[in-house]
Amino acid sequence: MFDKLKDLKKLKDLESALGNERIEKEKNGIKVIVNGKAEIMNISLNPDLDKEKQEQSLKDCINDANREAKMIMAKRAASITGFGL
């Protein structure tokens, strides 16, 4: 039972660590911030860009940030993956 509680704590710690991570990507004045769970935390647009460029840059920023978040998730989860978890 104590092992299960320990595992649960590790899981909670991982969740909290990922939630606290910040990954920021910027392109053509557009900025996207996601956390380590790939949740979007903030988006800043650039009103000087035309619609098409705005959409493309936003898409690129989100994709880049999500990819980096997935790398971080893999590394952090790997560091606590043992026989229990």
Next chain:
Amino acid sequence: MKIIPSITTGQGSNWREKIKEINFLRLEEIALFPTFLEREERNVLYQLLKESRVKRIPLVHLREDMDVEELIFLVKEYDTQVFNTHSEREYKINKDWILEYKDKIFIENTHKFPLDEEEIKKYGGICLDFSHLENTRILEPERYEKEKNLLSKFKIGCNHIAAIKKEAYVTNNKKEISRHDSHRLENLSELDYLKNYPIEYFSDYCAIELINKISDQVDCIKYINYFMEKRDSLINKIVG
């Protein structure tokens, strides 16, 4: 992601013994690295494969002396799905391969030549060799960042998996290059670096590229599948 054992032919790899082992273990699916076999020896290999239990060879490493008929033979007889090649800067590419199988050929990140965006466009995408990538990450951070960027732009059609040594060793060739990646595995923990790469980097055709016995390779596959399942179920618990 699917990981398969391989017949490798490099220094220290006894490919004839590997075929015997494949028969003993009743394996029907393998990957093939005829990298060090001249045409005559490859003919012997194909004959032995014909007499073996092998039914499918989804991944084959190309050699510059292979003509397109050899590729067609592999696709027809063994349902080969992907081929991997090195950069044109390393060895000659047969133009007929591209005409016939452009989308089935994937270019590998090798030691000598970093991935090149324009070159990748000529093929189906990238063959990601994890141990070469990890070696790059450790020893050439700038190149690693560039290659990571290319990995996000192109399809990863196949993978090679080998060992990473904790301590760098110096290769025996004249240039004395220090490296961590190795095709000889001594301990399963030399595969632990794979845990750090996201599942998106693993394709449907991951070949174990080790000179070790097939039974060792099968142990590697069990080990990798076990920890990747554990890791990814943990991630799923958190991000759903």
